[in-house]
Structures are given as C-alpha cells and as structure tokens.
Amino acid sequence: MDAYIKVKNALAKDNDKLAASGGKELVNAIQNFNKSALTPEQAKTYADIEEDAKEHAEHISTNAGNLKHQREHFETLSQDVYQLVKTFGTSQPLYYDHCPMYNKNKGGYWVSESKAIQNPYLGKSMPTCGVVKEELK
Secondary structure, rough: HHHHHHHHHHHOOOOOOHHHHHHHHHHHHHHHOOOOOOOOOHHHHHHHHHHHHHHHHHHOOOOOOOOHHHHHHHHHHHHHHHHHHHHHOOOOEEEEEOOOOOHHHEEEEEEEOOOOOOOOOOHOOOOOOEEEEEEOO
C-alpha cells in the first residue's frame, strides 16, 4: 500500500517523477510479495490481479514526463488495489474515492489513506474534486 499511496500522492501533486519512483517501488513490492501465508481464496484473488497490477505499475514507473499516461494506468491499477484491500483487509483506515469529472466525465476511482480528497486524476487543477464512496476496513 505504501508504494501505491506514494504514486497517488505524487499524481495529486502533478509530480510525474515521484509517481514513476513510486511505480518502481510498487513493481518491486508485487514481485517480492510473500504468498505463502495466503488462504486459497486470497491466493486466487492475488493471482488474478498480480500481473495486471504489475504491468500498470511498470507503465507508471517508465513514463516520467507523461502524467496523462501515468494517470490512465493508475485508474486500472486503483481497481486492482481496491480488490486487494477488499480481499485482504487493511490495518489502517483507507477510503475509496471517486472523481466524477476524470476522463471526460466518465469518472475514476482510487484508494486513499486520507479522508480529505487529494485528486490524483486532476492534480493541482482541481485538487479536491471528488467524494469518499466507501471507508475500507
């Protein structure tokens, strides 16, 4: 979660280089995740998400200088992270947020460590656009 949150916060500040760094950390976290203690249900969910999440984190990590592309991959990555949190639970309060204006008003979701909206899709142009849809426990 720490690497994902780093990416989210970097995108919220329009910081493509920090987002790329967080993406690289996330790739490493996914590759080094210890699956041995997972229940069969958790292992299946993780297996279904692992490669997709890694691919999106890699795109974020290799696209410093292209916030738009990083945000496109962050959108799908956020769905993967949401599924992981729903499956594994969380030791910290997390929030599932939604921005209705992202992607020509199609909207986008993300997971946040803060109840205060810090929009990773619109960044500094509309930093507080969005609402908390769900508190994750």
